[in-house]
Amino acid sequence: MVxxxxxxxxxxxxxxxxxxxxxxxxxxxxxxxxxFALRLGSGDPTASLLSQGLATxxxxxxxxxxxxxxxxxxxxxxxxxxxxxxxxxxxxxYTGRPVxxxxxxxxxxxxxxxxxxxxxxxxxxxxxxxxxxxxxxKPIGRIAAYLSDLATSLPVxxxxxxxxxxxxxVLQLLSGNPFLLRLKHLFLPALVLGFALSGGxxxxxxxxxxxxxxQPYILAAKARGLGxxxxxxxxxxxxxxxxxxxxxxxxxxxxxSGTVIIETVFSRPGLxxxxxxxxxxxxxxxxxxxxxxxxxxxxxxxxxxDITALLIDPRLRREE
Amino acid sequence: MRLHLRQRLSxxxxxxxxxxxxxxxxxxxxxxxxxxxxxxxxxSRNLPFGADNLGRDLWSRIAFGGRLTLSASxxxxxxxxxxxxxxxxxxxxxxxxxxxxxxxxxxxxLAIPGLLLAMLLITVMGxxxxxxxLAVGVGGAPGFARLANSVVHxxxxxxxxxxxxxxxxxxxxxxxxxxxxxxxxHLLSFATTYYAWSFLGITTxxxxxxxxxxxxxxxxxxxxxxxxxxxxxxxxxxxxGLAISLTIISVHSLGDWLASDVQFRADxxxxxx
Numbered sequence: 001m002v003x004x005x006x007x008x009x010x011x012x013x014x015x016x017x018x019x020x021x022x023x024x025x026x027x028x029x030x031x032x033x034x035x036f037a038l039r040l041g042s043g044d045p046t047a048s049l050l051s052q053g054l055a056t057x058x059x060x061x062x063x064x065x066x067x068x069x070x071x072x073x074x075x076x077x078x079x080x081x082x083x084x085x086x087x088x089x090x091x092x093x094y095t096g097r098p099v100x101x102x103x104x105x106x107x108x109x110x111x112x113x114x115x116x117x118x119x120x121x122x123x124x125x126x127x128x129x130x131x132x133x134x135x136x137x138k139p140i141g142r143i144a145a146y147l148s149d150l151a152t153s154l155p156v157x158x159x160x161x162x163x164x165x166x167x168x169x170v171l172q173l174l175s176g177n178p179f180l181l182r183l184k185h186l187f188l189p190a191l192v193l194g195f196a197l198s199g200g201x202x203x204x205x206x207x208x209x210x211x212x213x214x215q216p217y218i219l220a221a222k223a224r225g226l227g228x229x230x231x232x233x234x235x236x237x238x239x240x241x242x243x244x245x246x247x248x249x250x251x252x253x254x255x256x257s258g259t260v261i262i263e264t265v266f267s268r269p270g271l272x273x274x275x276x277x278x279x280x281x282x283x284x285x286x287x288x289x290x291x292x293x294x295x296x297x298x299x300x301x302x303x304x305x306d307i308t309a310l311l312i313d314p315r316l317r318r319e320e
Numbered sequence: 321m322r323l324h325l326r327q328r329l330s331x332x333x334x335x336x337x338x339x340x341x342x343x344x345x346x347x348x349x350x351x352x353x354x355x356x357x358x359x360x361x362x363x364s365r366n367l368p369f370g371a372d373n374l375g376r377d378l379w380s381r382i383a384f385g386g387r388l389t390l391s392a393s394x395x396x397x398x399x400x401x402x403x404x405x406x407x408x409x410x411x412x413x414x415x416x417x418x419x420x421x422x423x424x425x426x427x428x429x430l431a432i433p434g435l436l437l438a439m440l441l442i443t444v445m446g447x448x449x450x451x452x453x454l455a456v457g458v459g460g461a462p463g464f465a466r467l468a469n470s471v472v473h474x475x476x477x478x479x480x481x482x483x484x485x486x487x488x489x490x491x492x493x494x495x496x497x498x499x500x501x502x503x504x505x506h507l508l509s510f511a512t513t514y515y516a517w518s519f520l521g522i523t524t525x526x527x528x529x530x531x532x533x534x535x536x537x538x539x540x541x542x543x544x545x546x547x548x549x550x551x552x553x554x555x556x557x558x559x560x561g562l563a564i565s566l567t568i569i570s571v572h573s574l575g576d577w578l579a580s581d582v583q584f585r586a587d588x589x590x591x592x593x
Contacts, residue, residue, distance in 0.1 A: 029428030257435035
């Protein structure tokens with residue numbers, strides 16, 4: 001007979017393994033859809049090179065051969081999958097450089113932006129959500145609730161431009177300060193993106209807190225003489241965490257669409273701008289690599305969210 | 321349910337935008353595509369919103385842009401509702417393994433963020449406003465398919481479906497006469513939600529430069545072209561930015577209100593049973 005803690009740990013491991021397998025299957029499907037969508041729709045990607053006069057027919061034939069376009073679709077697909085597993089995403093149509101290297105060069109600025117945005121999102125989202133529940137009927141709580149609605153509604157493109165404008169007015173006063181330049185290139189875009197993402201989190205925390213505060217155990221805590229702040233932050237916040245974590249994971253997975261806009265607005269280098277330029281130039285190996293990467297990232301963040309949920313929510317570990 | 325001040329303001333704003341788009345030729349004096357003043361002229365009596373970098377009347381571009389943006393996002397929301405609704409209802413109708421297959425496919429598509437899915441379609445079909453409309457519409461479809469499917473399933477749990485089954489109704493009958501009328505109650509709330517998504521998607525993609533022609537008067541395009549003259553002509557981003565923001569805020573606040581209204585009615589229905 002296995003002792004109880006071991007069995008709950010086993011259950012957790014089995015369910016994580018199950019989710020991981022499901023996630024990988026989903027990622028595979030998404031990658032496959034991307035591959036075939038790009039092949040079936042655009043036809044021969046080298047045709048545009050030929051029609052723009054960027055290459056001679058002989059060069060195009062050589063390019064088609066080196067890209068493997070002269071083989072059948074299925075063999076292209078299998079070599080694409082094998083390449084994906086070994087980290088080889090093919091070569092750019094324009095620069096001829098390996099896609100994986102182009103992507104990894106642009107990865108750092110995007111990762112920097114994404115992580116800082118996530119941190120800011122957690123900070124603002126938590127603060128607005130708790131504040132909105134804390135003073136539900138008072139002006140401060142209403143302002144917090146309104147701000148979180150505003151955060152979800154305002155388009156990042158516009159808030160980003162406004163932030164640049166505001167900072168440029170300040171910069172005219174304090175020109176050439178290296179700290180402010182850093183602020184302009186990293187902190188400001190992260191703040192704009194983090195604020196935009198914080199709305200959903202604040203809303204979930206507020207709703208959950210207001211629901212939990214009606215529970216009998218909160219009344220019991222009150223009867224024991226625990227202060228309001230303690231009840232709210234210690235007793236009521238915990239049940240709000242699992243939905244908040246799963247929402248954060250979803251936001252993190254979709255952070256890429258946000259960085260696409262923010263990087264364009266702030267003229268920052270990164271994966272988002274790489275994606276936009278690859279689409280505008282019909283450089284399909286790069287598009288394909290980036291979309292595949294984002295699908296894999298989505299899967300990874302979902303699995304991570306499941307693990308975190310198991311860790312923070314004891315109800316999920318219990319045997320069924 | 322009572323309309324709060326916020327919803328009233330939202331309705332007023334949206335009504336104004338619709339009137340502005342419909343009556344655009346009556347409200348403006350200048351052609352939105354022809355230069356009429358020195359480039360970057362500040363707002364004046366003749367040009368209430370100023371002139372852009374090519375000397376075109378911004379007020380006229382905003383008014384005609386409203387036509388383009390509002391109708392384009394309407395169209396792509398319709399595409400989302402049709403595509404997504406079809407797959408969501410189809411999945412609920414076929415049941416069993418086929419349903420799981422369809423939903424699994426939708427989940428796989430959801431692993432690609434909606435905006436990226438739209439961009440993928442733009443890669444396939446090439447930039448341009450019609451492409452953006454279709455891409456945004458299709459990009460929202462997997463999410464809506466899943467939502468529609470789950471709504472159908474929640475209705476299927478009701479006792480009156482059980483009663484209909486006991487009376488010998490087949491699946492098609494139940495879907496047509498018992499489920500669809502109840503889905504209709506959610507339709508307005510869904511339409512608002514997906515209108516917001518389409519509006520944001522279209523302005524964003526146009527902003528990113530996927531509309532192809534940079535001279536068209538679409539709000540996202542206007543916002544993007546105003547960026548290069550941020551310091552010397554800030555009004556170029558102010559008007560399109562405000563038009564986009566206020567519209568999306570209005571649609572969102574109406575959507576929230578409608579969703580809580582649907583919830584309110586659903587609660588009342590279950591209490592009556």
